[in-house]
Amino acid sequence: PAKVLVIGGGVAGLAAVGAAKSLGAIVRVFDTRGAVREQAKSMGAEFLTVDIHEEGESGTGYSKEMSPAFIRAEMKLFAAQCKEVDIIITTALIPGKGAPLLITKDMVDSMKPGSVIVDLSAEAGGNCAYTKPGEVVRTPNRVTVIGYTDMPSRMAGQSSSLYANNISKLLLSAGPFTGGPKGHFM
Known part of the structure; x- marks a missing residue:
């Protein structure tokens, strides 16, 4: 079965988990908010964590900016996951700011040919370094990065x-x- 990594466990992320699980995929979820853990697990997904314990939920229930140490730890986790998964779906946004860059070019370059990244944060700049808002990009190692900004209407x-x-x-x-x-x- 396909291995899917969903980054961001809000409404769109959990919908992606449900869709991927219904198609028989092995799904992993990462979110800075601890409250997402039980939701992801209840849908049959594996919830990924880092060794640094820091709550990522703001007072409004949305994600907040994390410490530099936490960001380094999550980037290390994402680098390892990119080598294993076939599909990455990113939905991470921080209210009032651009989308955080979570998937670097080096990470994408380490992915298997034929892998796909769906960047649902493309309109806010994207979570992937290869994302071009409104476009589909094919990288030199044949990874497809989808940066559509009008996904619902599609x-x-x-x-x-x-x-x-x-x-x-x-x-x-x-x-x-x-x-x-x-x-x-x-």
């Missing part, structure tokens, strides 16, 4: 189908279908 058809399916399941769970001429629920 998925409109799939989103509509998923929503319709969920509404259908909700209605079917509300009561038996009578099968009458107008298909009324009782």
Whole structure:
């Protein structure tokens, strides 16, 4: 199975975990906020940590800037993970600032050919050094870096189908279908 690293365990990151797990991937999650640990584990993902204990949650529940020692430790972790994983999905943002650079060019250059990075923070500058907002970049070692800034609108058809399916399941769970001429629920 594919190995997926999700950096940032907010709404988008946890959605990525769910999608990857449903496709049978081995998923690893990293987030500076300890509260994300249980959410990631409950979805069947492995939660990665560093040896430095520092809480990354601000008073508003979002991530905050970390100490230089913590950043060095997480960069070491990411460098090791880049050599192992097939897909990286980054969603890390710090409110009021640009996206933190978490995946360096050296890290990408160490990845296997055919690997993919989806940088959902591209609009704020991106978490990957190769990210170009609004573009897909193919690196010299054949890693694809997706920096689309309009990802939700690119998925409109799939989103509509998923929503319709969920509404259908909700209605079917509300009561038996009578099968009458107008298909009324009782």
